[in-house]
Amino acid sequence: MGEPRPGGARNKTTKIGDEMGESAAKAELNERLAAYMNRKGLRSTAQRRLVTDLFFDSTDHLSIEDLLAIVRKEDPKVGYATVYRTLKLLKESGLAAERHFGDGVSRYEVASDEHHDHLICTECGKIVEFEHDEIERLQDELAANHGFKLSRHVHELYGLCESCQG
Ligand SMILES: [Zn+2]
Numbered sequence: 368m369g370e371p372r373p374g375g376a377r378n379k380t381t382k383i384g385d386e387m388g389e390s391a392a393k394a395e396l397n398e399r400l401a402a403y404m405n406r407k408g409l410r411s412t413a414q415r416r417l418v419t420d421l422f423f424d425s426t427d428h429l430s431i432e433d434l435l436a437i438v439r440k441e442d443p444k445v446g447y448a449t450v451y452r453t454l455k456l457l458k459e460s461g462l463a464a465e466r467h468f469g470d471g472v473s474r475y476e477v478a479s480d481e482h483h484d485h486l487i488c489t490e491c492g493k494i495v496e497f498e499h500d501e502i503e504r505l506q507d508e509l510a511a512n513h514g515f516k517l518s519r520h521v522h523e524l525y526g527l528c529e530s531c532q533g
């Protein structure tokens with residue numbers, strides 16, 4: 368089942384985890400990344416580690432520009448290409464999930480074994496994650512009725528969040 372995600376508003380604060388404060392989940396992400404890079408013969412760099420560290424700390428759905436802004440608060444010398452390539456690496460290694468929410472921007476979140484779907488505000492871009500057992504069950508049932516065995520699905524609901532309904 369994994370750890371429940373923090374509820375309510377997405378926490379925008381990011382911090383560099385020190386040895387003591389690093390969560391078990393993050394340590395596992397770092398281990399999986401190190402193993403993947405080893406297999407591929409890729410070297411880690413200080414900048415790349417900073418990018419992956421801040422990404423793993425985030426619970427947001429970040430565009431490349433979003434992550435670049437977060438990274439540059441720690442190290443203004445990090446360039447777009449480094450963030451782009453690091454996110455590509457994280458995606459290829461299965462540690463980042465790429466999302467598209469209808470505005471042509473690729474967003475990335477830390478990949479999780481726990482499935483969730485998204486509610487998206489078309490006005491302010493607020494994203495809410497949800498998981499609903501009954502919806503999941505109905506999707507499987509509907510697919511089966513059409514002779515499908517599902518391997519994955521993306522369920523996105525678009526509309527106005529509470530504060531954008533004016
Ligand atoms: Zn909104």
Ligand SMILES: [Zn+2]
Nearest residue numbers: 476483485496
């Ligand atoms: Zn999500």
